[in-house]
Amino acid sequence: MLIFVKKDTPEAAIRSLVIQLSRQGIGTARADSAGRTMLTLVGETWTLDEQRLLALPYVAEVKRLTPVWRLASRQTHPEDTVVSVGDAQIGKGFCLMAGPCAVESALQMQGVARAVKAAGGLVLRGGAYKPRTSPYAFQGFGAPALELLAQTRREVGLPTVSEITDAAQLPQFEQVDMLQVGARNMQNYELLRALGQQSKPVLLKRAVGATVEELLQSAEYILAGGNPNVVLCERGVRSFSKTSRAALDVSAIPVLKRMTHLPVIVDPSHAAGEAALVPPLALAAVAAGADGLLIEVHDRPAAALSDAAQSLSCTAFAELAEKIKKVREAIEA
Numbered sequence: 001m002l003i004f005v006k007k008d009t010p011e012a013a014i015r016s017l018v019i020q021l022s023r024q025g026i027g028t029a030r031a032d033s034a035g036r037t038m039l040t041l042v043g044e045t046w047t048l049d050e051q052r053l054l055a056l057p058y059v060a061e062v063k064r065l066t067p068v069w070r071l072a073s074r075q076t077h078p079e080d081t082v083v084s085v086g087d088a089q090i091g092k093g094f095c096l097m098a099g100p101c102a103v104e105s106a107l108q109m110q111g112v113a114r115a116v117k118a119a120g121g122l123v124l125r126g127g128a129y130k131p132r133t134s135p136y137a138f139q140g141f142g143a144p145a146l147e148l149l150a151q152t153r154r155e156v157g158l159p160t161v162s163e164i165t166d167a168a169q170l171p172q173f174e175q176v177d178m179l180q181v182g183a184r185n186m187q188n189y190e191l192l193r194a195l196g197q198q199s200k201p202v203l204l205k206r207a208v209g210a211t212v213e214e215l216l217q218s219a220e221y222i223l224a225g226g227n228p229n230v231v232l233c234e235r236g237v238r239s240f241s242k243t244s245r246a247a248l249d250v251s252a253i254p255v256l257k258r259m260t261h262l263p264v265i266v267d268p269s270h271a272a273g274e275a276a277l278v279p280p281l282a283l284a285a286v287a288a289g290a291d292g293l294l295i296e297v298h299d300r301p302a303a304a305l306s307d308a309a310q311s312l313s314c315t316a317f318a319e320l321a322e323k324i325k326k327v328r329e330a331i332e333a
């Protein structure tokens with residue numbers, strides 16, 4: 001971090017700032033030129049509050065050299081992180097993850113899981129706790145749904161991901177391989193902190209109104225707690241357009257890949273809101289360098305209890321999986 005001190009600041013004020021910083025364990029190297037002073041700070045600068053420094057009357061400018069999301073940053077960790085979810089590896093090759101929005105029945109799960117596996121899917125999704133916008137909408141079947149998901153996992157042999165909405169649910173997720181934090185909970189810092197203190201991988205979705213910097217700081221909560229297994233998920237942000245449920249931020253994929261070593265996957269289903277839009281968005285995400293996709297698939301989309309309109313049929317998913325392979329071959333050629 002660099003601090004630029006205003007011109008003609010009294011020497012005593014600069015000295016007192018240096019002492020104050022050293023009390024906080026921050027070392028300083030000082031450079032003076034033409035009546036101006038610049039301090040280069042070394043140490044745990046991510047613990048410093050930029051706003052508080054800027055509020056000092058003689059501080060002209062503060063410039064961070066290491067981002068506050070230092071553990072998530074590629075600057076401090078240049079190699080790609082690979083997150084293992086059962087036998088699947090996210091961040092190495094391509095990871096197709098799919099399944100219904102919500103776990104509804106054994107029959108549904110059997111049908112969808114087999115279709116997902118046959119099409120090359122490596123991780124099965126299925127929601128048990130559904131944080132819905134309306135309190136009157138279907139909220140998921142909770143613990144019994146997690147039992148069904150675990151049963152399908154055993155029978156079909158795919159690792160699973162499911163959304164957790166409260167740390168108190170953790171014991172119920174013992175048989176779940178990856179914990180999803182939904183867009184609505186991206187800034188539930190107590191939940192993020194709790195997930196940092198356990199070892200299951202976390203799929204962290206970007207909130208509809210969050211910047212990529214805010215997403216990275218949410219990831220940092222989990223990393224700082226000691227859990228290095230975080231996968232980021234772009235799922236569309238809110239825009240003025242009403243033609244799709246959300247606007248898929250395709251540019252966030254290469255931007256995040258540059259900023260962080262964490263794998264970046266895309267959920268085209270919640271961005272699309274409509275099954276017909278899912279394949280083109282999915283293919284765009286693959287072409288833009290996503291490490292994987294999370295897609296909603298249902299054996300009978302029209303009967304789905306949640307997100308029916310955007311759920312792909314098993315046949316449509318199989319067709320999309322073929323196209324994904326072709327796009328991957330084309331970009332890898």
Ligand code: PEP
Pocket residue numbers: 101127131181182183184205235267270
């Ligand atoms: C979901 O994955 O079913 C879901 C609710 O997604 P999001 O949190 O992105 O809205």
Ligand code: MN
Pocket residue numbers: 101102270296306307
């Ligand atoms: Mn959904």
